[in-house]
Amino acid sequence: MSESMIRVRGLTKRYERGGETLTVLDNLNLEMEEGRFYALMGPSGSGKTTLLNLIGGLDTADSGELVVAGEDVAQLSGADLAAWRAANVGFVFQGFNLIPVLTARENVELPLKLTPLSGAQRRQQAETALKLVGLGDRMDHRPRQLSGGQEQRVAIARAIATDPKLILADEPTGDLDRKSAEQVLDLLGRLNREFKKTILMVTHDPHAAERAQSIVHLDKGQLGRIEHNQPAAAR
Amino acid sequence: MFKLVLRNLLGHPIRSAITAVSVGVALFLVCILTSIITTLQSGLAAASSTRLVVMSSISLFQDIPLSYQERIASVDGIASVVKWQWFGGYYKSQENFFGQFAVDPERMFEVYPEVKVDEATKQKFLTQRNACIVGWQLAAEFPEWQETGKIPLTGALFPHPSGGAWDFELAGIYRSEAANFDNRTMFFRWDLFEETLKGNGDSPGVGVYVMSLDPGADVERIRAEVETMFENGPATVRCDTESEFTRQFLSMLGDIPMFLGWIGAGVLVAILLGAINAMLMAGREQTHDIGILKALGFTDGAAFGVLIAQSLVLCLAGGAFGVGLAALLEEGIALAIGSAFPGFFIETTTYIGAGVASLLVGLAAGAIPAWNALRVNCVEALRAKGA
Ligand SMILES: Nc1ncnc2c1ncn2[C@@H]1O[C@H](COP(=O)(O)OP(=O)(O)OP(=O)(O)O)[C@@H](O)[C@H]1O
Ligand SMILES: [Mg+2]
Numbered sequence: 001m002s003e004s005m006i007r008v009r010g011l012t013k014r015y016e017r018g019g020e021t022l023t024v025l026d027n028l029n030l031e032m033e034e035g036r037f038y039a040l041m042g043p044s045g046s047g048k049t050t051l052l053n054l055i056g057g058l059d060t061a062d063s064g065e066l067v068v069a070g071e072d073v074a075q076l077s078g079a080d081l082a083a084w085r086a087a088n089v090g091f092v093f094q095g096f097n098l099i100p101v102l103t104a105r106e107n108v109e110l111p112l113k114l115t116p117l118s119g120a121q122r123r124q125q126a127e128t129a130l131k132l133v134g135l136g137d138r139m140d141h142r143p144r145q146l147s148g149g150q151e152q153r154v155a156i157a158r159a160i161a162t163d164p165k166l167i168l169a170d171e172p173t174g175d176l177d178r179k180s181a182e183q184v185l186d187l188l189g190r191l192n193r194e195f196k197k198t199i200l201m202v203t204h205d206p207h208a209a210e211r212a213q214s215i216v217h218l219d220k221g222q223l224g225r226i227e228h229n230q231p232a233a234a235r
Numbered sequence: 236m237f238k239l240v241l242r243n244l245l246g247h248p249i250r251s252a253i254t255a256v257s258v259g260v261a262l263f264l265v266c267i268l269t270s271i272i273t274t275l276q277s278g279l280a281a282a283s284s285t286r287l288v289v290m291s292s293i294s295l296f297q298d299i300p301l302s303y304q305e306r307i308a309s310v311d312g313i314a315s316v317v318k319w320q321w322f323g324g325y326y327k328s329q330e331n332f333f334g335q336f337a338v339d340p341e342r343m344f345e346v347y348p349e350v351k352v353d354e355a356t357k358q359k360f361l362t363q364r365n366a367c368i369v370g371w372q373l374a375a376e377f378p379e380w381q382e383t384g385k386i387p388l389t390g391a392l393f394p395h396p397s398g399g400a401w402d403f404e405l406a407g408i409y410r411s412e413a414a415n416f417d418n419r420t421m422f423f424r425w426d427l428f429e430e431t432l433k434g435n436g437d438s439p440g441v442g443v444y445v446m447s448l449d450p451g452a453d454v455e456r457i458r459a460e461v462e463t464m465f466e467n468g469p470a471t472v473r474c475d476t477e478s479e480f481t482r483q484f485l486s487m488l489g490d491i492p493m494f495l496g497w498i499g500a501g502v503l504v505a506i507l508l509g510a511i512n513a514m515l516m517a518g519r520e521q522t523h524d525i526g527i528l529k530a531l532g533f534t535d536g537a538a539f540g541v542l543i544a545q546s547l548v549l550c551l552a553g554g555a556f557g558v559g560l561a562a563l564l565e566e567g568i569a570l571a572i573g574s575a576f577p578g579f580f581i582e583t584t585t586y587i588g589a590g591v592a593s594l595l596v597g598l599a600a601g602a603i604p605a606w607n608a609l610r611v612n613c614v615e616a617l618r619a620k621g622a
Contacts, residue, residue, distance in 0.1 A: 058529075
């Protein structure tokens with residue numbers, strides 16, 4: 001039995017919109033083990049992104065308990081939450097979210113600036129991460145000079161640069177063609193198998209979800225069924 | 236992070252250049268305007284309160300009689316009296332404007348010890364009737380004077396009896412270290428002036444008498460005594476200290492210094508608004524980047540820093556450009572406006588003030604976008620459209 005990476009108890013998130021209250025996540029309970037690859041599926045507007053942002057400490061919940069990587073994230077705020085994020089979570093977004101004026105290497109180095117590493121060490125670590133995602137020859141390119149698939153791989157390199165235990169990916173293949181999507185999914189699978197990263201990936205694509213070990217379904221802020229894929233599918 | 240700051244600025248080279256240059260030009264202007272004011276004020280500050288000036292009580296442009304010199308000199312406590320008359324001639328063209336005065340050569344040096352000449356110049360000026368001395372700034376404007384040693388002036392107010400020019404010989408250059416005495420004037424000898432005019436059947440009046448006092452002399456008593464001495468004419472006079480005289484002379488400029496101050500302030504405000512606008516645009520474009528930084532774990536303070544640093548780099552670069560330009564052009568400007576504002580120079584405090592002003596413009600222009608970056612919620616910022 002593996003340790004718990006994410007433990008969610010009675011998590012509730014509401015948005016006020018024009019005087020109306022919208023309950024996006026309603027008293028949610030969830031448990032995710034360390035070292036597994038999860039896919040999170042559900043209809044549009046079901047609260048997938050909201051949940052991911054809460055787990056990653058980008059947003060704060062209204063009530064409930066949220067323990068991620070051993071830390072009670074719900075109790076953190078401001079600079080403490082930012083520091084926790086930097087140390088424990090790597091994000092991969094649908095829109096890549098690279099900084100356009102920085103090169104691939106500089107984008108990957110960015111989160112390392114929050115670590116005590118020296119400039120040379122940062123550079124070396126960024127290069128290692130870029131080589132791992134197969135972009136050793138594109139390090140000095142700006143995002144605009146890269147294809148979407150390459151941009152997303154730079155984003156993955158940035159997510160793993162600080163060696164976090166947890167990687168949160170929100171529709172990482174949503175903007176990509178089939179072939180690039182496969183590359184990104186292969187990469188995430190490798191990070192899970194070879195580097196023991198816990199991965200939580202939101203996706204609409206059942207084919208992509210097949211890559212995960214478990215598929216968590218979310219509907220209208222409520223947890224649906226959880227499927228466990230055959231080990232063969234994860235390869 | 237500084238790389239990010241610079242890249243963002245260089246990402247919009249034209250906007251950055253325009254903002255920096257406009258801040259620079261504004262600060263250059265402010266330096267010049269401020270220096271005009273400080274130049275006027277330093278002349279006033281350096282003016283002596285123990286030197287006395289006697290002028291007609293009607294106006295500065297009304298002559299007083301030659302015969303007054305002896306009587307003024309007889310007043311107890313007066314060390315020396317020099318008479319001045321405005322010659323109002325020109326060299327080659329009326330556009331070459333500078334002051335020329337007929338003075339008593341020996342007494343000139345007695346009354347104005349701050350006017351320095353070398354010994355040879357002094358001897359020549361004291362002994363040769365058509366000799367003259369000119370300030371170093373004026374000499375620099377007309378280098379041919381030193382080459383030929385001759386300064387022919389057309390007497391606009393006092394035509395030469397020959398119908399031609401007044402031919403002066405350059406005895407040498409004077410240099411004044413005091414702000415009240417400019418370096419852009421020419422002085423020639425009274426005896427030549429008076430003798431030459433006899434050829435026209437004229438005898439000159441005196442513009443002003445300037446007196447130096449014995450040490451410890453009672454300024455108020457002497458002033459009163461001189462004024463009452465000529466109470467019954469033929470020309471009534473007023474006697475003021477040099478500083479009072481300078482103050483009144485400057486007051487003829489009216490509110491110009493204050494007006495210049497307002498122009499400077501207006502230029503700064505206009506440029507500040509331009510810089511704020513540029514930084515607001517930069518802030519909007521970078522909202523998405525700020526979201527990324529925050530998601531990666533950078534603090535709100537770091538987000539603030541990225542934007543305020545861009546504003547500061549722009550405005551300080553602009554400020555350095557403006558101050559550098561002012562320093563570079565200082566001498567040229569001093570020559571160009573020397574006739575209106577003699578002794579123009581830029582004080583160190585003006586440079587420091589301009590540096591502080593560019594710092595403040597940078598802080599003020601960056602404050603709003605930096606504050607927005609600090610406050611913006613990470614998730615919302617990520618939803619903003621990237622640049
Ligand atoms: N900042 C916000 N203010 C108000 N409502 C919000 C806000 N963010 C999200 N919502 C609402 O919360 C609900 C859940 O949004 P969320 O983005 O989590 O859905 P999702 O499952 O990720 O959808 P999709 O598959 O389309 O990305 C939606 O109805 C959305 O309109
Ligand atoms: Mg979503």
